[in-house]
Amino acid sequence: MKLSKRVLALAESETLAVTAKAAAMRAAGIDVISFGAGEPDFDTPENVKEAAIKALREGQTKYPKPAAGIPAARQAVCTKLERENGLTYTPNQVIITTGGKMACTMVVHALINPGDEVIIPVPYWVSYPEFVRLAGGKPVFVRGDEERDFKITPEQLAAAITPRTRMLIFNSPSNPGGFTYTPDEVRALAAVTAGKDIAVLADEIYDRLVYGDQRPLSFAACSPEAYAQTLTLNGGSKTYAMTGWRVGYVAAPEPVIKALSKLQSQGTSGVCTFVQYGLIEALTGPQDEVERMRQAFAQRGAHIHQRLTAMPGVTCCPPTGAFYVFPNVSGTYARLGVTTSGEFTAKVLEETGVAVVPGGAFGSDQHVRLSFACGMEQIDEGMNRLEKLLKGAAATSRSAPPAEPASARR
Ligand SMILES: Cc1ncc(COP(=O)(O)O)c(C=O)c1O
Structure with missing residues (x-):
């Protein structure tokens, strides 16, 4: 074959x-x-497991409705993003996905056409360039200086932008680098993309795992322009030790979420219903x-x-x-x-x-x-x-x- x-x-x-x-x-x-x-x-914390078990026992075993996520899970994401990231979203601006990985894949497929350029800072999470190539896009790598903990500068970002640039994939805290951009550094990068026809996939899957006096800032929180251009990605895997549950989410402008929902309804019909109850408990239950x-x-x-x-x-x-x-x-x-x-x-x-x-x-x-x-x-x-x-x-x-x-x- x-x-x-x-x-x-x-x-x-x-x-x-x-x-x-x-x-x-x-x-x-x-x-x-x-x-x-x-x-x-x-x-995975016990309260999260219990919530999923309870949902199973109560018969939450059917297709999730709608495919974009059950309303309570999408609301729980809004609650988390408001509480921890200072971001205001409504449930129809949120999609629940099969992990952050599927979220990234769908975002790239929804926004990238063959030949479009996607800026990826180096070092990068292994999967980003593959997602881009799979969609026919062209990864454009920008190497962060090791002396600056690998963080790219606004000048480097500006120099990498061409008329074909459609997306920046921004991951902080970083896999594999273990570094975190400071709020000022994030704002400086957001000022470069502001007003340009460039979407920013902000992969914030490690946003709760920061050390020392670090304080992460969400890309979308930098300015009204950044909010309009950004797709904020997160999930249960890293923060709540839920890797095997395969649950993540994206918050973005409603038309983009509609496009992602279309893809998801054809691709997977959405995330396992009782798993979504676990996510609700993870995001809204005790955080100790x-x-x-x-x-x-x-x-x-x-x-x-x-x-x-x-x-x-x-x-x-x-x-x-x-x-x-x-x-x-x-x-x-x-x-x-x-x-x-x-x-x-x-x-x-x-x-x-x-x-x-x-x-x-x-x-x-x-x-x-x-x-x-x-x-x-x-x-x-x-x-x-x-x-x-x-x-x-x-x-x-x-x-x-x-x-x-x-x-x-x-
Ligand atoms: C930067 C980054 N984004 C997204 C993911 C996807 O995680 P998951 O699919 O388990 O939600 C990972 C997992 O390693 C990651 O490191």
Whole structure:
């Protein structure tokens, strides 16, 4: 059977691939420490589970009506966005989606025509360029300077805009960078897009997971122009440890939500009805579990950052949001005899049983991504193994001639 060109051109999700490889090694009896999964190790809060169970028992087992989401779930999203983001939406400006991932896919399909350009800051979440290519669009990458925690400047954004630019995908707090734009930085970018025929997909899925004195600002909250141009995306996965529930949402101008609803009604008929009751409880019920998880992530982030930056050849921006660190490990490549983040990752997995994700998948081959959505013990064991490998390599390289460059081996 012949596969379509679209699917043949699609890359597999590297994060899921690393997680699957680590799971297969574990199943084969190998002791693997995985920093691959972008998934909280916490369980979904009990009150959220209870709400879904109650809905099931009460017979909420039919198609969701309407496909865009049951009215109470769309209202709960409005309540959350008003309370936490200072954004006023009405339920008909909201769609409940099968996770943030499906939300992104549908947004790109609803707004991008073949040849349209979509600006994506680097490093980026693996899936963004694939969504854009699948819709026939052209990703335009803008690389944030590592000295500025990878954040792009208004000047860089302005320089990337052409008459074909239709969208900016803006993700803060960032996966994979673990950085968070300050309110002033968000406003400066919003001033560049204001008034232009450019939609902004603001992926705020980590907006509750910020650390230190960071305070996130929603892109749509920057100005009336930004509100009119922005699609605000969020979901249950990260904040409420609901990854397996597959529930997310988008808030945007009503005509855009209508278009997304059309796509959703043909594609999935909407999100599992009883799951939507879980989302309502997550967004409107007690929030103390979120704070407990946030504090745990904050401690783990500070710890893993301190361990990584003590290793030879590793530099790393401190994480201020989400649950990732994105260390620059290129200073270890020569000593380890590798030339790419993929080779680094393979060597580390083979020699230490530690699974990390190659930065190449996120647009930067000098880096790797580690998720710290795992316990402190696991973090320490993984860091001990990595440190041993890197310190060993550093000691060997001091006493031995430099490794032969990969180019000479080819
Ligand atoms: C930046 C970002 N956006 C969206 C998602 C989608 O999450 P989900 O589909 O689980 O809601 C993820 C998940 O890793 C993410 O990191």
